[in-house]
Amino acid sequence: MNFPRVGPMIDESNSTGKVTGRRAALRHVTEEKIFIAAETVFAQAGFGGATMQLIANLSGIAKPNLHYYFGSKELLYRAVLQRIFRMWLRAAEVMDDASTPAEGIGGYIDAKMEISRLNPNASKVWANEVMHGASMIQDCFKDAFFEWTSARISVIERWVAEGKMLPVNARYLLYLVWASTQHYADFGHQITILNHDTPLSDVEWETAKRSVKELVLRGIGAELNY
Amino acid sequence: MNFPRVGPMIDESNSTGKVTGRRAALRHVTEEKIFIAAETVFAQAGFGGATMQLIANLSGIAKPNLHYYFGSKELLYRAVLQRIFRMWLRAAEVMDDASTPAEGIGGYIDAKMEISRLNPNASKVWANEVMHGASMIQDCFKDAFFEWTSARISVIERWVAEGKMLPVNARYLLYLVWASTQHYADFGHQITILNHDTPLSDVEWETAKRSVKELVLRGIGAELNY
DNA sequence: ACATGTTTTGATTAATTGGTCAATGAATTT
DNA sequence: AAATTCATTGACCAATTAATCAAAACATGT
Structure with a gap:
């Protein structure tokens, strides 16, 4: 299997292992918003019943951006789990x-x-x-x-x-x-x-x-x- | 709302309230097969993830026949519940x-x-x-x-x-x-x-x-x- | 200011799916 | 046996949906 790369080219090899800066902070905020929305939608509808559109609407993030952050519905689901x-x-x-x-x-x-x-x-x-x-x-x-x-x-x-x-x-x-x-x-x-x-x-x-x-x-x- | 009539015109006004005969027996067998399959599929995939096609395959009954028996996915689900x-x-x-x-x-x-x-x-x-x-x-x-x-x-x-x-x-x-x-x-x-x-x-x-x-x-x- | 890499989104697509319909087959009644 | 009602199914449709893409907007280091 050959998964496409997802997300930015973050350098995690620095001393702290943490990513800082305005961009990284925004990314964290966005990820958190997606997590909350995804958890809600998956809980209410199950994996099969959940739709990326619903998660996008609830989190206030455009649907293609969900894929940009998590790659696929299944990968998002795994991250939530x-x-x-x-x-x-x-x-x-x-x-x-x-x-x-x-x-x-x-x-x-x-x-x-x-x-x-x-x-x-x-x-x-x-x-x-x-x-x-x-x-x-x-x-x-x-x-x-x-x-x-x-x-x-x-x-x-x-x-x-x-x-x-x-x-x-x-x-x-x-x-x-x-x-x-x-x-x-x-x-x-x-x-x-x-x-x-x-x-x-x-x-x-x-x-x-x-x-x-x-x-x-x-x-x-x-x-x-x- | 105007639900379509589903199933045969069974006369349930006879003395026993039971329907007998070869046809009614077959109907009962078919319903039971659908119930078992539907219960399995709904349990494994949830309402959203379940598909009528899966239930049809598992029960060995053509998909349009499921609708003939139960009207819709939701009505079938209710019957199972x-x-x-x-x-x-x-x-x-x-x-x-x-x-x-x-x-x-x-x-x-x-x-x-x-x-x-x-x-x-x-x-x-x-x-x-x-x-x-x-x-x-x-x-x-x-x-x-x-x-x-x-x-x-x-x-x-x-x-x-x-x-x-x-x-x-x-x-x-x-x-x-x-x-x-x-x-x-x-x-x-x-x-x-x-x-x-x-x-x-x-x-x-x-x-x-x-x-x-x-x-x-x-x-x-x-x-x-x- | 510029170049480079990152994030966002409108538009689109290919695939899936609930549901329908007309035609056929089977049982029951007259 | 003819007519009628019930049961079954292949082919089809409209709607939804996960996923993609190209282009625009944005942030960052030089």
């Missing part, structure tokens, strides 16, 4: 620094619920990708994803070994935490319908978060102390 | 007949996990629809969905009132059960990736099911007796 993956990695850092399950898993649930609240589109794009075969994930960051998950499972299994929580299956616990937190992003519309067509209020978000956290921590025998 | 909704309604009957949370919620988790295992595509189509705005659900069965959920919440709240389980928020408990069971269908590909590119075996499914059930039941203070 990668951004999301990086955000998720950061959210799990709480678990590594924690010494108890209540702190680690509770904090992770908090972080994930916060992402669901503030970045629902990101979660939806990911969910969409996984549902439709996860082929981009396979291609791009399968290994990183696997390693990352294995490391988190080890942390949980250590807590079990240390008797800090009940001997639950760490893998399926992780899946349950992912599912029950991301649900609030991915199924936000359903939750709104069941909430009398009103998005969850701040108070309701707090209640939901506490419900998930308490149920999970009690379920693994690592109650919070109030 | 409705079929899924009916299946879900049936799964919740366990809860109504149960006298204890362990029996009711445990049985519901079993039923939902079984659906995720046997009908992953159905779950994916629903998830997809909700993620992309749930507009068809709004149009078609918003009220039915709301009523159905309210009734299940009442059942749980009665158990709480009777002291059969801890005072958890019934609504968010229901969401957690939905999320953590449907996850095994919607995120099946992700689970496979993390399982060394191997779909869950029967034993692993059993373990996953038990993990979810034990964690939830312990979390709501309604342990199973072994």
Whole structure:
């Protein structure tokens, strides 16, 4: 395969690795605008339903310019996925620094619920990708994803070994935490319908978060102390 | 709006309400083939990414015949959604007949996990629809969905009132059960990736099911007796 | 000011796709 | 068996869409 070169001939071999100057700043701003718009459109319509024209309109950038920046619809989509993956990695850092399950898993649930609240589109794009075969994930960051998950499972299994929580299956616990937190992003519309067509209020978000956290921590025998 | 009439002039005013005869039987078989194919294609590609041609090929039916049977892509999609909704309604009957949370919620988790295992595509189509705005659900069965959920919440709240389980928020408990069971269908590909590119075996499914059930039941203070 | 490389966009294209139609085949009724 | 209604399909159309291109606008270093 012979991909066409995309974007400017930026010299990334300088000392800082950063590109500075007016032009580079503008480029960064434009890229960010495209990311936000693309995330929204991909979340609302899926990869197949999304159109470059919609992304162009929403970002206020001419359609050919999208191709200038990202080459193709698929490459743009991959870039969006990668951004999301990086955000998720950061959210799990709480678990590594924690010494108890209540702190680690509770904090992770908090972080994930916060992402669901503030970045629902990101979660939806990911969910969409996984549902439709996860082929981009396979291609791009399968290994990183696997390693990352294995490391988190080890942390949980250590807590079990240390008797800090009940001997639950760490893998399926992780899946349950992912599912029950991301649900609030991915199924936000359903939750709104069941909430009398009103998005969850701040108070309701707090209640939901506490419900998930308490149920999970009690379920693994690592109650919070109030 | 003036929708074209679709399908044959079946006389449904006879005593049984059923249509019999060779033709009606063939029609039923054809409809079923279309449903299966459509569910698969919609699950794999989403509404936007699905094409009538793909559904035609997969079902072995000429494309114009799809339109003869269902009118349009959107009407076919709605019919698929409705079929899924009916299946879900049936799964919740366990809860109504149960006298204890362990029996009711445990049985519901079993039923939902079984659906995720046997009908992953159905779950994916629903998830997809909700993620992309749930507009068809709004149009078609918003009220039915709301009523159905309210009734299940009442059942749980009665158990709480009777002291059969801890005072958890019934609504968010229901969401957690939905999320953590449907996850095994919607995120099946992700689970496979993390399982060394191997779909869950029967034993692993059993373990996953038990993990979810034990964690939830312990979390709501309604342990199973072994 | 000039030359050079970068960014932007209007116009266009080739390919795809939902939907239609007229003609044919098959079942059912009279 | 003739007439009627239902089912099926090849060929086609109008609309959409990802991607391209050439030319214009812009920024940067000399």
